[in-house]
Amino acid sequence: MNPPPSALPGHTRTTGGYEAIPVAEGVHWIGALDPQLRNFDIILKTANGTTYNAYCVRGSAGVAIIDTVKAEFADEFFARFEQVADYAEITTIVLNHLEPDHTGALPELLRRAPQARVHISHRAPLMLKGLLKHNGESLDFTTVQQGDRLSLGDRHLRFLHTPFLHWPDTQCTFLEEDGILFSGDIFGCHFCDPRLFNDRVGDFRFSFEYYYQHIMRPFREHVLHALPLIEALDIRLICPAHGPIHRDAPLAYVKRYHQLAAPQLTNEAGQHAKTLVMFYISAYGNTALMAQAIKDGAESIDGVRVSLYDLQGGEVTPFVDLIEEADAIAFGSPTINGDAVKPVWDLLSCLTQVPLKGKLGAAFGSYGWSGEAVGMIEDRLRGLKLRVPCAGIKLKLIPTGEELAQCHAFGQDLARHLTGQAAFRVIDMTELA
């Protein structure tokens, strides 16, 4: 398939001031610049904006579009595309990730190129339907899996199944003959510089690390699963969906992901012990007494190492790092005005930054009137997908010696669950709160 004259090397046709930028022979960046953006997806600051990277790949038997852009930037995307190909030439649209910042221009692209076949991960169909349902639209598409290949004639796209980086649908696409990895959000960052290539733009190291910490860190295990698939490729260029294209030393960014996905802290407890990190806050010292008794109880069980922290004396960020490496976490809070207190929620609201699945959780606290805090914390822990094996313990005002013994037993019970020593139980559903 021959390119239009405007796509030939040395020929640049501008449309509305937007240029398609050559990435390799027959491969162009046709994305959009968003320098004014200051907040992305609510959770990320973007100090100099971002880019929505989309690419056009020309093969002898067809043209492929890799990702699109946010809807508000569709005109920019189409203007750049029109410099390098005609809509009738598009045979393939690959969506590496269906979040709206990469699929906003899809409905209009499909209207202009109805013959194009959409290729998505096999985990993506429900999301694609969700994106298009408001227009009453539907379309046929092809789902792809790890290792599937697609021919563009003299060039071939190979798909890498890389789920949860950072949505279930995410995948990477590799242009085999050129060694170009279209990586989706992996190796991306929110950094806007029209010079586009990593060896020409400003210093984006902070943005790269910040993006990893907020987008990829919760999926650390999935990063570690995906990296071997990527490292097996002969990569010469990494084209992410946001931020600079990694032309200079692309493998350095792969290596950096390995480092970032490693634990933030080494496991102080060693391989044969389980770690329980306890956080408490106490208005009159009663919840603190409970915390100490629970700690003593847990530590009386072999193979458990307990750390106890007063939330009033610490910062959220290092506590999040501790929780990431812990096997179990427990929160103690008094009930004030029918709620757990704010420092507890402040920490609990930050835990989506780290992987939590498989950890145990527990709650306890002293109260004056009604004691709702414990149940609310337990609900939050379950919502975060922690396992809460022991019903939380709440005590009215000042604990007695007998009640502190209950706390001690609670700590032992939690530790037994943590170390796999809990006895088999047969109970009736009515016994469950």
Place this chain on the structure above:
Amino acid sequence: MPKAQVVFEDIGVAVTVPAGTRLIEVSEKVGAGITYGCREGECGTCMMKIVSGMENLANPSMLETKVLQEQMAGRHNRLACQAQVLQGQIVVAPG
């Protein structure tokens, strides 16, 4: 009311439940490791393994069957937010 027993293998707890109970009504309260997302049979997060007693669960609905297919589930998998206990003993595990 007819009863059934659900054994949560990962935590070593057997719970006697009335027939008709959905797994989601029990598993979190007992502290089992099955985790939930949408809780409405759409996201597939709560896919669990039926170690034994599949025949003691109600058949999956069309919705559950569709989601299981999309999640590339095996024949021993069900969604805990949808699976309904009918009788006998069912042994379950996360994943």
